[in-house]
Amino acid sequence: MPINKSILIVDDVSDNIVLLQSILDKAGYNTIAATSGIQAVDLCKEIDLDLILLDVRMPQMDGFETAMQIQNNSKNAETPILFLLVKTDESNISNAFKNGGVDIINKPFNDEELLARINTHLTLRAQQNNLAQLNITKDKFLNILAHDLRNPFNSLLGFSELLHESIDQADLNKIKKYADIIQNTSKNTYDLLNNLLSWAQAQQQGMVVKKELVNLNELINELVQNVENAAESKNIEIFISLNEPIAIWADQEMLNTIIRNLLTNAIKYSKVGGEIKIKGVINNNFAEIRIKDNGIGMDETTKNSLFKVLETKSKKGTKGEVGTGFGLILCKEFVELQGGKISVESQLEKGCEFIFTIPIKNN
Amino acid sequence: MATIDINKEIIWDPKFETGIQRIDLEHKIFLELFNSYRIAIIQKKNQFELNKIINVIEKYAEFHFTSEEAFMAQVNYPGIENHQHLHFDLLEKLNIAKHKVDNSIEFLQFAYEWFAHHTTHEDRSISTFVNKNNIQTNYQLNI
Numbered sequence: 001m002p003i004n005k006s007i008l009i010v011d012d013v014s015d016n017i018v019l020l021q022s023i024l025d026k027a028g029y030n031t032i033a034a035t036s037g038i039q040a041v042d043l044c045k046e047i048d049l050d051l052i053l054l055d056v057r058m059p060q061m062d063g064f065e066t067a068m069q070i071q072n073n074s075k076n077a078e079t080p081i082l083f084l085l086v087k088t089d090e091s092n093i094s095n096a097f098k099n100g101g102v103d104i105i106n107k108p109f110n111d112e113e114l115l116a117r118i119n120t121h122l123t124l125r126a127q128q129n130n131l132a133q134l135n136i137t138k139d140k141f142l143n144i145l146a147h148d149l150r151n152p153f154n155s156l157l158g159f160s161e162l163l164h165e166s167i168d169q170a171d172l173n174k175i176k177k178y179a180d181i182i183q184n185t186s187k188n189t190y191d192l193l194n195n196l197l198s199w200a201q202a203q204q205q206g207m208v209v210k211k212e213l214v215n216l217n218e219l220i221n222e223l224v225q226n227v228e229n230a231a232e233s234k235n236i237e238i239f240i241s242l243n244e245p246i247a248i249w250a251d252q253e254m255l256n257t258i259i260r261n262l263l264t265n266a267i268k269y270s271k272v273g274g275e276i277k278i279k280g281v282i283n284n285n286f287a288e289i290r291i292k293d294n295g296i297g298m299d300e301t302t303k304n305s306l307f308k309v310l311e312t313k314s315k316k317g318t319k320g321e322v323g324t325g326f327g328l329i330l331c332k333e334f335v336e337l338q339g340g341k342i343s344v345e346s347q348l349e350k351g352c353e354f355i356f357t358i359p360i361k362n363n
Numbered sequence: 364m365a366t367i368d369i370n371k372e373i374i375w376d377p378k379f380e381t382g383i384q385r386i387d388l389e390h391k392i393f394l395e396l397f398n399s400y401r402i403a404i405i406q407k408k409n410q411f412e413l414n415k416i417i418n419v420i421e422k423y424a425e426f427h428f429t430s431e432e433a434f435m436a437q438v439n440y441p442g443i444e445n446h447q448h449l450h451f452d453l454l455e456k457l458n459i460a461k462h463k464v465d466n467s468i469e470f471l472q473f474a475y476e477w478f479a480h481h482t483t484h485e486d487r488s489i490s491t492f493v494n495k496n497n498i499q500t501n502y503q504l505n506i
Binding site: 013015016019023057086087088089107108109111 | 421425428429432448450451454455456457458459461462
């Protein structure tokens with residue numbers, strides 16, 4: 001059965017609409033009807049459709065003109081249009097493909113053929129979307145490899161050379177300083193690489209959520225310990241308040257990645273002497289975790305582009321910490337895979353708060 | 364329009380006559396097909412068998428309309444475009460009717476009325492035009 005596929009039927013003859021609707025409803029499609037080209041164009045501006053069945057012979061605005069107007073609007077510009085034409089209407093049949101149609105349904109039609117053609121074009125469209133998505137993923141992956149993973153190596157190479165020189169000079173202070181930098185950079189890069197690989201893996205079909213009973217209090221304590229060095233270096237205090245012991249059924253690895261990324265970000269965008277608060281509550285069968293900082297915050301535009309693969313860009317931290325803008329994409333992916341939601345509240349210069357939920361039960 | 368008596372042969376009515384040899388000949392085939400369908404109902408043929416005859420009627424209608432349109436073009440009939448659109452409407456109606464064939468007699472009644480109405484009204488206008496303009500139509504002239 002086609003799941004949630006929406007088909008718009010456009011025909012000025014209501015008997016034709018009723019007939020097509022009964023066939024498509026029975027096959028499990030969602031159908032929407034329009035009785036004129038103008039109505040169809042308006043609907044196409046509002047609703048995301050998977051396919052359009054468009055009668056050519058209509059008064060006022062014919063199907064070809066309607067198709068052109070639909071395709072001029074971005075919302076359904078790429079939605080496949082199948083023209084409905086009487087079999088003997090040869091002049092229109094020969095023009096249908098020039099007028100934006102991907103196929104023709106001849107009237108009188110045969111039900112099986114009608115459904116097969118619709119299915120073929122829905123499949124094609126879905127495959128095109130998948131390919132486009134994969135291509136975006138690939139570009140993003142290559143972009144990160146080309147830029148964000150290269151920069152830390154410049155720093156590693158540079159400081160290890162300085163370290164080498166300091167050893168020759170037996171300058172212990174410098175040795176310690178450079179070794180720290182190398183260690184921090186390595187750790188950041190390692191985190192980055194882990195994110196990247198997890199995300200790439202999540203893109204492959206069949207990414208499975210392995211749920212187990214996770215003690216959230218322990219997990220958060222452990223993750224906070226891991227970032228303590230970074231927090232101390234900026235004199236940031238981290239407060240944890242979980243009202244009760246929270247145990248949830250979740251994928252521990254994914255949960256790790258989510259919280260680690262949100263914590264790292266909070267530190268990155270906090271000013272020296274800032275505060276980070278972690279709160280956890282149970283709310284209607286969902287664990288709700290909030291990570292709040294009082295750092296530099298963000299404007300509306302940045303906020304709206306945060307979770308979108310195409311629009312991600314990284315902003316350096318308050319001490320020049322680098323990233324890929326990728327961690328949040330990963331968080332969203334992992335939260336949603338487990339049936340939760342993630343959102344952000346923020347104001348420029350006032351800090352931000354990330355909120356995510358995870359269902360506590362195992363189903 | 365007369366109600367079809369399932370046990371009576373559907374016969375040619377002089378009012379169907381256009382006087383144009385080819386068109387009349389083709390129209391007579393429609394009646395042949397309607398009778399095939401009628402007999403199949405009497406013989407209690409199953410839906411699959413009945414659908415096969417509906418399919419023949421559909422294909423034949425497509426052929427006949429194309430043929431009649433070619434004739435209209437050949438004699439420069441001024442109402443050709445409008446007439447062609449009526450043919451399109453008829454095929455759309457046939458499409459709707461063939462999807463509601465739970466009642467076979469109803470389909471037969473529809474098909475007969477569909478034929479008779481078009482023949483006695485719109486096709487009559489072609490013959491009026493042909494007669495008025497003294498256009499000779501016969502097989503020898505290939506018209």
